[in-house]
Amino acid sequence: MTTVTRALLASVVCGALAAGAQAEPYRIGVLTDMSGMNYDLSGKGSEVAARMAVEDFGGTLLGEQIEVIVGDHQNKPDVGSTLARRWIDEQNVVAVVDLPTSSVALAVQEITRQSDTALLISTGGSSELTGASCSPSTAQWTWDTYALANGTGRAMTLEGDKTWFFLTVDYTFGNALEADTTAAVEAAGGTVVGSVTHPRETSDFSSYLLQAQGSGADVIALANASGDTMTALKQAEEFGVTALGQDIAGMLLFLTDVHGVGLDIAKNLTLTTAFYWDMNEETRAWSERFAERMDGKMPTMVHAGVYSAVSNYLKAAEKSGQAKSGTQVMDTMRDMDIDDFFNHNAYLRKDGRVVHDMYLVQVKTPEESKGPWDYYKVLRTIPGDEAFRPIEQSACPLLDR
Missing domain, CATH: 3.40.50.2300 (Response regulator)
Incomplete structure (x- = not known):
């Protein structure tokens, strides 16, 4: 094989490899x-x-x-x-x-x-x-945690729930949600009277709920998510928390959480969401x-x-x-x-924040719901510039100061 032939063959092989790479x-x-x-x-x-x-x-x-x-x-x-x-x-x-x-x-x-x-x-x-x-x-x-806090926390405080106690999952998300909600509650004239942290995927909230009940707070705020929120809601119902006069705030509730616990337990909860399927x-x-x-x-x-x-x-x-x-x-x-x-x-x-409207919603009672997944009443739209942290308050180093 001549040098020219080898060069031509190498060129064809390299071209084929390049084409293959481009086609990935x-x-x-x-x-x-x-x-x-x-x-x-x-x-x-x-x-x-x-x-x-x-x-x-x-x-x-x-x-x-x-x-x-x-x-x-x-x-x-x-x-x-x-x-x-x-x-x-x-x-x-x-x-x-x-x-x-x-x-x-x-x-x-x-x-x-x-x-x-x-x-x-x-x-x-x-x-x-x-x-x-x-x-x-x-x-x-x-x-994000700011939008949830600014929606649910601010709304409930302005409606008269002035004292708050947090049940907070002990990792980055829970700590951020408690901090952002505390700021929103205090800005609306409320007070945080206490908090307790719990590990992820907790199966027994009894001691945490007893502390929350003992605080006498108007609101027991669940600064957790998914399985932890559902477990806490179910056990709060067993403890008769709302029947004794305290309100529960699920700071992060998804439609699937409401579906999981049922309207008998979740009814009348107020929450903030970015989307509801039946709007x-x-x-x-x-x-x-x-x-x-x-x-x-x-x-x-x-x-x-x-x-x-x-x-x-x-x-x-x-x-x-x-x-x-x-x-x-x-x-x-x-x-x-x-x-x-x-x-x-x-x-x-x-x-990096996408700014859009958020929605303050209330979970329907079993009597109000027309069937599976018919779970929310939209109380009001929260404009994006009101829902999310103002850009001038951001600590992002990418911003021009």
């Missing part, structure tokens, strides 16, 4: 809880929502196929970080989505910051994610499509947020001509209108 699909990685306490509110539903978004977009991005892959982070920051790094380094993942558990979200945000990969957070709720730990390639899409024709149409794939289960705000986040990421990536740089995609998104069934007239701030 862009992948969206849904990093979620597929086996633990957050499964119902995120889990499989988040995967379904991401796949719906990709299908509705047309299945290709910048001429390449889009694939959705799923990983279970087991609510462990080290597991989530390892999965995210492997996806980005080895599987051409251009966006990581969902991220239940704030400690996992914060850990993964460091990986995506270093690799300039888009991070679309729908479940992780600590306001720290857009505060001191903010990243130029992150969008916190659905809710209008648009929300019902999308939710019914979702439910067809989920055995009739209606979406939580997380599921709707995943769909919206992936859809808008794909639009911004297509518009920017750049899928692999999360920072460039986010910069493009900041100049776009974010308007869909989930977000109307929303926008992405420089600190």
Whole structure:
């Protein structure tokens, strides 16, 4: 074989390898809880929502196929970080989505910051994610602890519940939720008279509830989530907490939590949410499509947020001509209108916060509900600029001061 022939063969091989590399699909990685306490509110539903978004977009991005892959982070920051790094380094993942558990979200945000990969957070709720730990390639899409505190905490205090006691799950999310709610309660003229922390996945809240009852507080605030919230609500009912005159505030309640405990227990609870499936024709149409794939289960705000986040990421990536740089995609998104069934007239701030309306809702009584998943009455819309932390109060170092 001559030198020229070898050179030509090498050129053909290299060209084929390059073509093969270019043909590798862009992948969206849904990093979620597929086996633990957050499964119902995120889990499989988040995967379904991401796949719906990709299908509705047309299945290709910048001429390449889009694939959705799923990983279970087991609510462990080290597991989530390892999965995210492997996806980005080895599987051409251009966006990581969902991220239940704030400690996992914060850990993964460091990986995506270093690799300039888009991070679309729908479940992780600590306001720290857009505060001191903010990243130029992150969008916190659905809710955060500030919005919940400013919605539920402020509303209940202004309505006369002036003294508060917290049952707080002892990790990043719970601590942030208590701190943000304390600030909202005090700003509205209320007082926090005490708090107690508990570990995740607690099965016995009796001692915590006794402390809360003994405080005499107007409100016992549950600064926890999913399984812990449902267990605490059930045991509070057994203790007769509301019958004895104290109110319960579920600071983070999902539609699946209400479904899990039932309206007999959850009735009349006030909560803040980013989405409810039965608000209008648009929300019902999308939710019914979702439910067809989920055995009739209606979406939580997380599921709707995943769909919206992936859809808008794909639009911004297509518009920017750049899928692999999360920072460039986010910069493009900041100049776009974010308007869909989930977000109307929303926008992405420089600190990574997607600002949109939130809703103060009340759980229906069994008599008011017309059937399964008919659980909320919308009390009022909280405009996005009122719901979320003002940009001038953000500790995000990316902001121009």
